[in-house]
Amino acid sequence: MDMDWKGKTVLLGVSGGIAAYKAVEIASRMRKAGAEVHVILTRAAQEFVTELTFREISGNPVNTGMWEKVTHWNVEHIALARMADLVLVAPATANLIAKLAVGMADDMLTTTILATHAPIFLAPAMNSNMFRNPVTQKNIKDLQDRGMEIIPPSSGHLACGADGVGRLPEPVEILSRVEGYFCKAGALQGKKILVTAGGTIAPIDPVRFIGNRSSGKMGYAVAEAAAKRGADAVLVSGVSALPDPVGVRTIRVETTEEMLRAVLEEFPDSDAVIKAAAVADYRVKQVAGQKIKKSEGDWSIELVRNPDILHTLGQQKTHQVLVGFAAETQNLMEYAKRKLEKKNLDFIVANDVTAPGAGFQGETNIARMIFRDGKVEEYPLMQKTELAAAILDHVERLLGAGME
Ligand SMILES: Cc1cc2nc3c(=O)[nH]c(=O)nc-3n(C[C@H](O)[C@H](O)[C@H](O)COP(=O)(O)O)c2cc1C
Numbered sequence: 001m002d003m004d005w006k007g008k009t010v011l012l013g014v015s016g017g018i019a020a021y022k023a024v025e026i027a028s029r030m031r032k033a034g035a036e037v038h039v040i041l042t043r044a045a046q047e048f049v050t051e052l053t054f055r056e057i058s059g060n061p062v063n064t065g066m067w068e069k070v071t072h073w074n075v076e077h078i079a080l081a082r083m084a085d086l087v088l089v090a091p092a093t094a095n096l097i098a099k100l101a102v103g104m105a106d107d108m109l110t111t112t113i114l115a116t117h118a119p120i121f122l123a124p125a126m127n128s129n130m131f132r133n134p135v136t137q138k139n140i141k142d143l144q145d146r147g148m149e150i151i152p153p154s155s156g157h158l159a160c161g162a163d164g165v166g167r168l169p170e171p172v173e174i175l176s177r178v179e180g181y182f183c184k185a186g187a188l189q190g191k192k193i194l195v196t197a198g199g200t201i202a203p204i205d206p207v208r209f210i211g212n213r214s215s216g217k218m219g220y221a222v223a224e225a226a227a228k229r230g231a232d233a234v235l236v237s238g239v240s241a242l243p244d245p246v247g248v249r250t251i252r253v254e255t256t257e258e259m260l261r262a263v264l265e266e267f268p269d270s271d272a273v274i275k276a277a278a279v280a281d282y283r284v285k286q287v288a289g290q291k292i293k294k295s296e297g298d299w300s301i302e303l304v305r306n307p308d309i310l311h312t313l314g315q316q317k318t319h320q321v322l323v324g325f326a327a328e329t330q331n332l333m334e335y336a337k338r339k340l341e342k343k344n345l346d347f348i349v350a351n352d353v354t355a356p357g358a359g360f361q362g363e364t365n366i367a368r369m370i371f372r373d374g375k376v377e378e379y380p381l382m383q384k385t386e387l388a389a390a391i392l393d394h395v396e397r398l399l400g401a402g403m404e
Helices: 018-032 051-058 076-083 094-102 108-115 128-132 134-145 171-184 217-228 256-266 309-316 332-342 384-399
Strands: 009-014 036-041 086-092 120-124 154-157 163-167 192-197 232-237 249-252 272-275 282-284 303-305 321-328 347-352 368-371 376-378
Touching: 009 018, 009 076, 009 108, 018 036, 018 051, 018 086, 018 171, 036 051, 036 076, 036 108, 076 108, 086 094, 086 108, 086 171, 094 108, 094 120, 094 134, 120 134, 120 171, 128 134, 128 163, 192 217, 192 256, 217 232, 217 384, 232 256, 256 309, 272 309, 272 384, 309 321, 309 332, 321 332, 321 384, 332 347, 332 368, 347 384, 368 384
Parallel strands: 009 036, 009 086, 086 120, 192 232, 192 272, 232 249, 272 321, 321 347
Antiparallel strands: 154 163, 282 303, 347 368, 368 376
16 A cells, blocks of 8 residues: 655644654655655644754755745645645644644744645544543544544553543554555546435424434445545535535535436436435425324324335436435344345445443444345444445445546
């Protein structure tokens, strides 16, 4: 998985943590691999490492502040922001992460990051209490939701004397994470990937509806990962509280019929369809125009079958790779296999939603993928983002896109 760093301009941000010394090796390795490396040190970082070291290692002037006289660029932070093919901040302090989370731009590094369109990687490193602090976790999550890549800290002995999570991973590991991202980037270039996510609802009257517990997290993760791999990613989303994923054309719908219409419109020129939505199988026969007033006694609502979106796609498919999900509470494999056949899918991602760590609301999932030839792959408990990557690896393989 060797990445060709030649011709790539990398902006290495170093903030004021004890692990700042490891950034010297990161800069050195990137330059040796052929990258053009520009370094920005925060004020605090200069207490730990010197500008001189990075100037010698990178072969470029080092940026240490916004107000010193520069001769080589016009508006320096904007020039750096534009030049960069990628930004890597290692180590990223709790302070820097907090500033980025709220959009502050009070020094050269934060200003440049706010101005860049390049992919941004952050490698947090700090004392484990600082890392576990809910505010740090929330800041990290916010940055992830905005499309930044977080390189998780490792566990071990920390400089503060404690053991725990918060160590900056070794430079080779950090670089391999970045390389992994860039090797994947572009693998789905030119492919249109259609994803559905979230739950559809069955309105009863203007204020009531029947819904389900789908959060949309799985499908949103797939759509965002597809966009990162260069695909023209389209997400048809039912009800979900999540923001539109970065780089994805998102179409919001509420009912199953609306989802069917939107999906059929996007389907013909799609290369692959991943149907992660929890679709309402039934709708209310007579949706009331006005709020239904409560009255004495019980109330029953007549439900009628909704169209089966996945089945319709299975019938209409010409060249598309079609992937379904089976979220079951019992007889998982049996139901999943039947669904694979009946709906004419290429593979199905099956999960038992009652298993701890799997299912609708959480960040993790435990899945099995079942293929047409009967092959079954089992995955351990993993982040939904990791499972999204595994799903796309198979989609790529089936499209033959990974071979190029
Ligand atoms: C000896 C020492 C070590 C520090 N190590 C870390 C660290 O590993 N991670 C961190 O988030 N902050 C660490 N700090 C605190 C930061 O330096 C401080 O929050 C600073 O304001 C960060 O500024 P910056 O984010 O602009 O670089 C350390 C401070 C000292 C004095």
